[in-house]
Amino acid sequence: MDQLIDIEIVNSIRDVGDMSENDGFAEELLKLFVEQSELAVRSIGEATARADFDVVKYYAHRLKGSAANVGARQLSRKASELEELAKDGALDEDRVRVLLDELSQVREASLTELRRLFGTAESAGASGSFPPC
Amino acid sequence: MKRWDKSALSGIQGGNSYTITLDDDPIVARMVQEILGIKTFAFVNASELKANFDQLDPIGVFVDIHLAGDECGLDIVPQIKARWPYCPIIVVTSDYAESLVGQALAIGADDFILKPIRPGELIARLLTRKSEIDLRNNQTILRFGDVTLNLRHKSLNGPKGQVFQSPREVEILAYLIRSQGVVIDKANLKRRIWGNISVSDNALDRKLFEVRKGIRAVSDSVEIRAVYGQGIVLRHKSFKEDQVLLDDFESRLRASPPSPTREQGGSSSQWTSSSTLKL
Numbered sequence: 001m002d003q004l005i006d007i008e009i010v011n012s013i014r015d016v017g018d019m020s021e022n023d024g025f026a027e028e029l030l031k032l033f034v035e036q037s038e039l040a041v042r043s044i045g046e047a048t049a050r051a052d053f054d055v056v057k058y059y060a061h062r063l064k065g066s067a068a069n070v071g072a073r074q075l076s077r078k079a080s081e082l083e084e085l086a087k088d089g090a091l092d093e094d095r096v097r098v099l100l101d102e103l104s105q106v107r108e109a110s111l112t113e114l115r116r117l118f119g120t121a122e123s124a125g126a127s128g129s130f131p132p133c
Numbered sequence: 134m135k136r137w138d139k140s141a142l143s144g145i146q147g148g149n150s151y152t153i154t155l156d157d158d159p160i161v162a163r164m165v166q167e168i169l170g171i172k173t174f175a176f177v178n179a180s181e182l183k184a185n186f187d188q189l190d191p192i193g194v195f196v197d198i199h200l201a202g203d204e205c206g207l208d209i210v211p212q213i214k215a216r217w218p219y220c221p222i223i224v225v226t227s228d229y230a231e232s233l234v235g236q237a238l239a240i241g242a243d244d245f246i247l248k249p250i251r252p253g254e255l256i257a258r259l260l261t262r263k264s265e266i267d268l269r270n271n272q273t274i275l276r277f278g279d280v281t282l283n284l285r286h287k288s289l290n291g292p293k294g295q296v297f298q299s300p301r302e303v304e305i306l307a308y309l310i311r312s313q314g315v316v317i318d319k320a321n322l323k324r325r326i327w328g329n330i331s332v333s334d335n336a337l338d339r340k341l342f343e344v345r346k347g348i349r350a351v352s353d354s355v356e357i358r359a360v361y362g363q364g365i366v367l368r369h370k371s372f373k374e375d376q377v378l379l380d381d382f383e384s385r386l387r388a389s390p391p392s393p394t395r396e397q398g399g400s401s402s403q404w405t406s407s408s409t410l411k412l
Contacts, residue, residue: 009249016167016252025167032160054203061199065227066160068249076227076249 002074004110009071010117026118033070033114037063037107041100044082048096056096057086063103072110078103142169142256152259153189154225155182155206156197161225161250165195168252169259177201179209186216193259196242198226198233207237214241215364216321218312219270221262225250241315275310278355278369280348282306291351301326302344309357309367318364341365 017025040063047055060083067076082099085092114120151172154162162175174189176182178200194213196206206224213222224237224245234245243262246254275282281290287303289296298306304326309317323332345357354370 006249009251012252013164016164020167020170022167029160029163029167032163036158036160058199058201058203061227062158065197065248066158068227069158069160069164071249 002077004072004074004106005113005117006068006071006073007117009069009073010114013071014118027120029070030111030114030118030120033066033072034111036066037072037075037111040066040079041104041107044100044103048093048100051093053086053096057083060086067110070114072107072114075103075106075110078106142171142260150192152193152195153182153191154195154197155179155200155209156195156225157199157201158197161195161197161248164250165255168250168255169193179204179206182209183212186212191217191220193263194220194222195225196222196237198224198228198237207233207240207242210237210241211315214315215312215317218308218315218317219266221259221266223258223262270311275307277310277367278352280352280355282310289347289351291348291355293351293353296347296350298343298347301340302347305340306344306347306367309365312367314366314368316360316364316366322364 013026013029017023022028040059043059044056044063047053047059060079064076064079064083067073067079078099082096082103085096085099151174152165152169153174153176154165155176155178156162157177159175159177162173166173171192174185174191176185194217196210196213198206200206210222210224213220221243222241224234224242225248226233226245227248229247237245243266244258246258273284275284279291282288282303283290284303284307287297287300289298289303289306305322308322308325319334319337323337326332341357348355348357356368356370357365358368359365
């Protein structure tokens with residue numbers, strides 16, 4: 001199993017924040033990630049419901065990159081799996097749904113850990129919850 | 134212990150320096166801006182960036198390969214290179230697909246970085262590519278194929294002889310040489326050479342005629358080629374020149390073979406690096 005968080009990336013973000021004139025950089029980045037990852041997971045869920053796997057592939061790819069950039073390594077890998085599945089010609093909708101559930105869980109766990117590591121005061125509710133797909 | 138030194142960026146910080154990101158993920162723009170400590174203008178699609186070409190003059194462009202709506206960031210790389218030939222273009226991607234990265238470099242990108250973005254790598258790649266481009270632009274002797282342009286003496290040399298050109302003609306040819314085979318549209322060329330002075334297409338064509346005439350006078354292998362609907366490009370007429378170099382290399386190799394030495398413990402002789410071959 002992959003590590004949930006890539007601590008090296010988290011440390012480099014902290015370093016960027018320390019060198020920056022902007023005191024709240026890490027917090028701002030995490031907030032942006034909460035929004036972007038929420039958008040991605042919600043869009044993937046909606047696209048799965050209407051079997052639009054191009055959209056699934058697009059948001060999975062985007063989530064793969066943004067999760068990697070904030071150090072959410074396991075989430076990035078899950079998004080990559082989903083992207084590969086959506087790229088596949090023979091689409092398995094049930095498998096996509098299972099992966100999407102896993103993705104949501106890993107996202108929640110990642111956000112909790114990132115908040116702890118960045119020491120941000122963001123409330124747990126800010127991560128948003130997703131309607132069942 | 135931080136793994137990079139931000140002080141290296143002092144040369145590009147301050148003033149009106151800024152970079153551009155073309156990425157549908159806003160996190161990338163935010164990170165690039167904070168890491169470099171200079172303003173970043175974020176664009177999420179190629180058409181939005183193209184619509185703002187005229188207002189912008191960045192010191193670095195970071196382009197994602199996969200954009201929204203099946204748009205590919207690589208499609209705009211040649212246009213970015215043509216617009217800002219002195220600006221490093223760095224492809225940012227989360228997929229190391231060799232073919233895509235290779236394609237990006239072939240069409241005008243200067244380098245690439247993989248996500249996750251690592252601050253030290255981002256800074257190093259931008260500064261390295263920028264200094265390479267600056268070095269190229271500060272040279273007074275520029276070469277393209279068998280043609281040599283001397284910016285100080287305003288002279289153009291080649292196998293057929295030497296000619297002298299006017300300052301504007303030299304500027305045009307220097308710009309084309311520095312653009313490294315990228316097609317330059319005429320509006321962009323006019324802006325680069327004459328700045329805000331309004332210049333007619335006829336005036337530019339007259340200057341290009343003189344530049345072409347100069348090239349023809351000194352070389353048979355270099356030409357300015359018009360690319361219909363896109364602009365002009367300085368190019369090699371054929372691969373003949375490469376063939377001449379290869380033939381020359383081969384003939385020198387045959388004329389002065391390096392001394393063979395026997396590898397210790399080995400049974401076969403092989404060429405050593407202490408070859409007497411000089412090219």
